[in-house]
Amino acid sequence: MIHRSRSLLAIAVVSAIWQLPAQAEETSARVDDDTRLGTVLVTGTRGTARTVLDSPVPVDVLTAEDLKTAGASGGELGQALQTLLPSFSFPRQSNSGGADHVRAAQLRGMSPDQVLVLVNGKRRHTSAVVNDSSKIGRGTAPVDFNSIPISAIKRIEVLRDGAGAQYGSDAIAGVINIILDDAPEGGEVSTSYGAYHTHQDAIGKTTTDGQNSVTTAKIGTRLGEEGGFIRGGTEYKDRNPTNRAGYDGFADTPGQRNYVMGDGVARDVNAWFNGELPLAGGKAYSFGTYNERHTTGAEFYRYPSEQPQFYPNGYLPQSLGDNTDISATAGYKGLIGDDWDFDSSVTHGRNRFESATRRTLNVSLGADSPTRFDTGDYELRQTTTNLDFSRELRLGGRSFVLAVGGEYRYENYLTFAGDEASYIGSGADGANGLRPSEESDLDRNVFGTYAELSGDLTDRFFVDAATRWEHYDDAGSKLTGKLSGRYKLTDQWALRGAVSNNFRAPSLAQSGFQNTTSNFGDGGTLTDIRVLSVNDPIARALGAEKLDPETSKNFSLGLTFQLNERFDASLDVFRIDVKDRITLSQRIGSDALESYINDNFGVPGVHDVNFFTNAADTSTDGAELVLNYHQPFYDGQLGLTTAYTYNHTKVTSTKGTPSQLTALGIGNDALVGVEERNTLTDAAPKDRFVFSANWTSEHWGLLGRLTRQGETTRVFDFGDSQPEQTYGAVWQLDAEVTYKFTPKFSIALGGNNLTDNYPERSGSAINYGGNLPYDVLSPIGTNGAYYYATATYGF
Template identity: 35%
Template structure:
C-alpha cells in the first residue's frame, strides 16, 4: 500500500514537470476586441482559427488568449450584430503575438445571419433567405425605452402589433400580440428554436384577439434576450400548428460577462410609474461551455384616462317610456328623477371624475432565467448538452365597471352606500424547462430535446360584493373572493437530424432535415369559492356571484388532455449559384380531432449581386386550442343595447356541451390556411439594402367566439330561452360558444430599407420599415343550425362589431423610420412611427361606428458613455404627447338631451378614447432614464 502512494506521487510530479516544460516553450496569441465606433469592450466574441478545431471567446473585458504551435494562421472574429473579420497572424517559437480587433457594426438587421426558417448550415442573411425575416438585436429592443418584450417589438417590427387593453378582465394583464393583422393564436412563438407554451387565459372580452389564446411574451425577461427573429411567412409545415402568420423566435444570451440594465420613468400625466432592473451574468464552463443567468424585476404603475361620468348615480333617470304614458309626462318624469339624482350627488359629494380606471393595469413582474450549453467530452461527435429554464411571477390589479348605488340588484348599499369600483387581482405564474443534447456524427447533425412549460392565471376579486348575500348585513358580508384558476401545461419532445449532401451531389448545398415530435397538452379550470359564484337568495332578485367577475363554478371545472404526434421533412438546396429552393412537409395527428398535412414550396433566384426574387406558396393549419374546446363560465357582461350598458349574466358553454349541441353548433375543427408570398431583395449600393414582400393569406373555418344569444319571448329569443331553461340555466340571460364560423382573406405588403451612410464624424444607421395590410371576411357566416338570426340585438353568431375586430380594429398600416447616430461617447436614437387608421363598429347601427385617423408618434433618446462600461440614457417615448382621436361622443347629462343622435350612448363620458380598437394606446407621453453597465 505504501509503495502505491509512492508511485502515485512520482506520476503526479512527472506530470507537473512535463506541463511546466511545455509551458516554457508554448506560443500564444492574445488580443483585445472592441467596438470600432465607441471603443467599448466586446465580451462573448468568437475567435476561431480557420482550418483548425480551436478557438476562444472574449471575456468580460473583451480579452482572449489562444495557444498555438509555430506557424501562419488566420483568425476569424464574429459576433452577432457585427461584420465578421479575418486577420492573419504569424506565431513564432517562445513568443506571444498580440492581435487586437476592432469590429464594425453590420448594416442594420439585413446583413445578419438568420437561423429561423431554414435548417441548413449555409449562413444566410435576411436578404438571402427564401422568406422575409426581421432580426432585432437586444440593443435595439432596449433603445425603444420600453421594458417588456411585447411593447419593445411593437415599436421595432411593423408587422407586429401589441396593444394594452383596459377594463377587459384578465386581458388587462396579458397583452394580445399579433403578426400581419391576424390573431394572437395564429403566430407561433419559439424560445431558442423550441415551441413555447401558450398562456392559460383565453381572451373572451371585447378586445383584439377575442376568443383566442396567445403566448405571454412578457413572461420572458427582456434582459435575457440576445436577439429576436421574426419570420413573416406561413410556416406550419416547418414548425407546426399556429404558424399561419409566421414565427417569432427569441434567442437567449450565451456569452460571458455581466450586464446590468435599470430604468425609471413615468407618463407625462404623472402616473404609470415604471421601475425596471435586470441583471444578466454569463459564466464560462470549461473552454467552450457557458451558463447565462438572468434576473429581472419590473413594476408598472396604473394609468387612468377616464372622463367625467354624466350618467345616473343614486336614482336611475335613464328609463324608458311606460305604456300609455304621454311624451310630455315621460319627459317630466325623467326630469324629476334627474333632479333627485343630482341633489343626492351634491349631498354625498360623489366624485364624477374618479369612478372608473381606463388605462394600464398595475403590474409587478419578477422573472429568473438560465441558459446553458456544455460540450460533452469524449463523445466523439462534438456533442453538447444544453438547457434553458425560467420562472416568472406576476401580480396585477385592474378595475372593472363601477357599480352605482342605483344598481340595487348588484350593490349592497349597506356596505357601499356610494357604490364601488370592483378590482380583479391576478396572480400569474409561468415556468418552463428545456433540456437537450445535440451533436454531429458522420456528417449528420442531430438533436434530441424535451421542453416542459406551463402558465397559470389565478383570479381574485377585491372591493366587491355578492349582492345575494345582502341579508347577512354589512359586518358579515365578504368583500373579497377567490374566483378560480386557469392553467395550461405542455410537454414537447423532439428528435431531429439533418445532413448536407451537396458535395456528394456536386451542389453547393442539398440539406435534408427530418424529425418527429410528441406533445402533451393539459388544460385545467379550478372552481372558485362558493361565495364567488352562488346566488344565495334567488327569490330576492339580487345578482349572485362576485361583482365584476363571478367565480368559476363546479360545472366549469375541467382537466382536459390531448396528445399530438408529428413528423416532418425539410429539403433545401442551392441548385445553382443563383437558385435556392426549399420544400417542407409535415403531418400532425391530434388525439381529439384528427390529422392534418401541411406543405410549403419556396424559392429565391439571384439575378445579380444587387437583385434577387423570392416567393413561397404553402398551406397551413391551426388546431383548436384546448381552451376553445373546453372553456366554460358564467360571467357578467356589460352589453351596449342602444340605451346604455346593460349587465347580462352570460354563459359560455363548451363546444361539446348539450346546450351547444341544442343550438346546432358542430364540433370544432382546425383552421386551414393558404399562404402566397412574393418579394424582392436588393443591394443597389454597397451600404443600402432593400426587401419588399407582398402576401395573401386565406383562412378557412376560422374559429370565433360567438356573440350573445339572448333569451326573449319570441323568435330566436324564445328558442334561446327554451334551450337554457331545459338545461336548468334559468339565471342565465344569454349564451355564447366557440365555432368554426368565418373565412377571411388578408393581403399585405412589407417593406424594409436600411442604410448606413458614411459620415465624416460618427456613424449613422437609417432604417425605414413598413407594413400595409387589409383583412376582410369572405363568404357566408356559418350560423348554428337550430337557431334563426333575427333583429333582436345579441342574437347573432357574428355581428358587425365582431367583424370589425378581425378586419379594422388593428392598424391597417404601420411605418417606422429610425435614425441611430453614434459619435465617440455620445449616441442618439430618433424613431418616428406612423400608425394607420383603426375602426370600431356598432353591433347593429352603422351611424354609431367610430373611425380613428392615423397618428404619428416620435420617440427620442440620447445616451452618454460615462465610463468605459457605463452608459446613461435619457429619453421620451411619444415625445410630443400625441393621443388618438377621441370618441365621437354625444353624452346625456340631462334628460332633455336623451334621444338625440349619438355616437357613444353607453359610456356617459367615462371613455374618452376608444378601447376596442387601439393604435398605440392612450397614455400620452412617457419620459425615462436608463443606466446600463457591462463588466
C-alpha cells in the same frame, strides 16, 4: 390622407437613400460587420445558413441593443416588438377582462394564436387564460410575451410567412424565434425608471402617473475549456396604474370620475438561464425562464341606484390576476457517424392564472357577502419532445441539406372552480365565479414528422421544399407543404417567394374555457355574459359544435435590393386565406333564451351567452417595405431605417345562425355579426409606418423614431343601435440620448410619444357618457407621453 401618407413615405425613402456626406475618415468609423444583413439566420430554413437578404422569405432581426433602445414602458417585450416592427401590434387593453392581465399580440393583422413563438428554436407554450372581453385578440389564448425578460435576449428573428410545414401548427402568420443571451463571460446590471406625464384633454388636467421601475442583473461564466458556458439573470418590474377615464355624464354630481381606464398595477419577478456543456463528443444544453406576475384590471362602475343598501356611493369592482409562467428545456446535440447532425430535446412549459375580484359583492348573500372573491384558476401544461437530424447531400454535382425529424407533444388544460361565494345565487357582481360543474380537464397527444430539402439548384437559384404531417388525437391529421425560393437577378437584385398551406388546431383553452364577465348589452346597458365551452351541454343545445382546425393557404412574392454595403431594401407582398377560422361568437341573448336555459337546465339568470365557432372564412392581403442605410458620420456610425406595412382582411363567408337559436327568435349573423366582423377586419390598424435614425460614437448614442399608427374602426352592437366610429391615423415621436462615461457604464435618457398625442376622442354614442373618452384600438395607447432614464453597468 392617402396622398399625404404617400408623400411622407416618399420623403422618407429619399432621405434613406440620400448619400449624406461623411465628416470623418472612413477609417475612423468602419461599418460594423455584425449587422442585421450579416446575421446568420436560424429561422426560416433548416438547411444552408442564410442571411437576411439571402433568405427566401422575409425575416426581421432585432438585436439586444435594438430592444434596449425601444424604450418599452415597464420593460415589456411585447411593447418593444411593437415599437420596432411595423407588422407587429400589441395594443394596451383596459376594461377587457383577462386581456388586462395578459396582453395579446398580432403579426400581419392576423389573430394572436396564428403566430408560433419559439425560444432557442423550441416551441413556447401559450397562456392559460382566454381573452374573452378584449377587442384585439378576442377569443384567443396568446403567448405571453411579457413573461420573457428583455435582458435575457441576444436577438429575435421574426419570420413573416406561413411556416406550418417547417415548425407545425400555429405558424399561419409567421414565426417569432427568441434567441437567449449566450455570452460565456461577463455580466451586466441595469436599472430604469419611467413615468407618464401628460395633459388629459378629457378632464382638462396635466397629470403624472404610471411610474414604473425595472431592475435587471445577469452574469455568465465558462464551463470547461471547450466552449461550455452558463448564463443567467433576474429581473424585477414594478408598475403603478394610470387612469384616462373622463368625467361621468351619468353621475348625479357633475365632475365625478367614477371609472378607470388605463394600465393596472403590475409586479413582476423574472428569472432565466441558458447553458451548454461539451459532453461525450457532443453538447448538452439547457435553458429556461420563470415569471411571477401580480396584476390588477379595471371593471365597470356600479351606480348607487343598483345596490344602495350595500354601497350607497356606488362601487368600482377590480379584477386581480396571479400569473405564474415556467418553461425549461434540456437537450443533447452532436454527430452520428461522419454525416448526420442530430439534436434531441425535451421542453416543458406551464402557465397558471389565478383570477379574483375585489371591491364588489354577491347580492344574493345580502349583508353576509364578502367583498373579495376567488373566481377560478386556469392552467395549461405542455411537454414537447423533439428529435431532429440533418446532413449534407450531393445531388447533381451540387450540395443540398436534408433535414428530417419528429415531434411528440402532450398538452393538458385544467380549470378550477372559484370559491362558493363567487358563484352561488347571483354570483359575484361583475366576475361570476367558475362553478364546479364548469371545470375542465382536457388533454391531447400530438405527433408530427417533417422533411426539408434545401440548396442551390444553380448559381443563382436557391430553393427550399418542406413537408410535415401532424396528428392530433382530438382534431385529426393534416399534411402541409411549403415551397420557397430565391432567384438572384443581378448582383444587386433578387426575387423571392413562397407558397404553402398551413393549419392551426383549436387550442385546448378554446375548447374548455368558461367564464362570466360584464360588458355592454342591449341599449348599451351593462350585462353579464357567460362564455360557454363548446363541450357544455347548454352550448351544444344552442348549436355549438366540436371545433375543427383552421386551414390556410399562404402566398408571398418579394424583391430585394442591395446597392452596396450601405444600402439595402426589400418589398414583399402576401396573401393569407384562412378557412374555418376559430372565433368567439358575438353576445347571443334574449328573454326566450334565458327561459329556455332555466327550463331545460335549471340554471336561472343566464340572459346572454357566447361560444367558440368555426363560422368565418377570411382573406388577408398585404405588403411590407423595409429600407436600411448606414455610413460613417462625424466620428460615428449613422443608421437610417424606413419600414412600412399594410394589410387588409375581409370576411369572405360566414355560417348561418344554428336552427336551435333561430327557434328562440335569434336572428341572422348571431355567430359572426357586425362586432366580430369588425374584430377580424378593421379593429387593428391596416397600416403602420416607422422611420428611425440612429447615430453612435465612442461616447454618444442618439436615436430618433417617427411612427404613424394607421386608422382603426370600432363597431358596437347594442341591439337597437350599431354605433360605428373610424379613428384617424396618429403620429408618434420617440427619442433617446445615451452617454457612455466608460466602455462599461452608460446612462440613457429618453421619451416615447414626446408630442403627447392621443387617439381621436370617441363620440357620444360610444364613450358611455364620457366615461371612456378614448378607444383602446390604436397602438399608440391612451397613456400619453412617457419619459424614462436607464443606467447600465457591464462587467
